[in-house]
Amino acid sequence: MNFAFIKNKEHEVKFGAGPLLRCQASSYPDIYSIYTPAQTGVPEILVSFRQFEKQEIVSIGYVASLSYSYTLKSRVFIGARASLQNDTNADNITQYGIRIGRRV
16 A cells, blocks of 8 residues: 655655565575584585575565655656565565656
């Protein structure tokens, strides 16, 4: 859901918020160990990876954003947007970007 609290021919400032369903798959290890040939008797270095958390997680959360756009006389707009995602897995994801488009 978006709400434009400033909107005229040139300027637009919007706040957006909504629910989020996030599916996450991770193969990043919780712990890894490196073993040398002196420790194992094997002529190569061995690496051990251990995963304790679930590798596939579904969580719910929210996303909130704030954006600004300036519309030129040719109906082309430029602007910026910042947003934040947060979920029940305590993952915070921030996003920043530039917006370019054309009004119809």
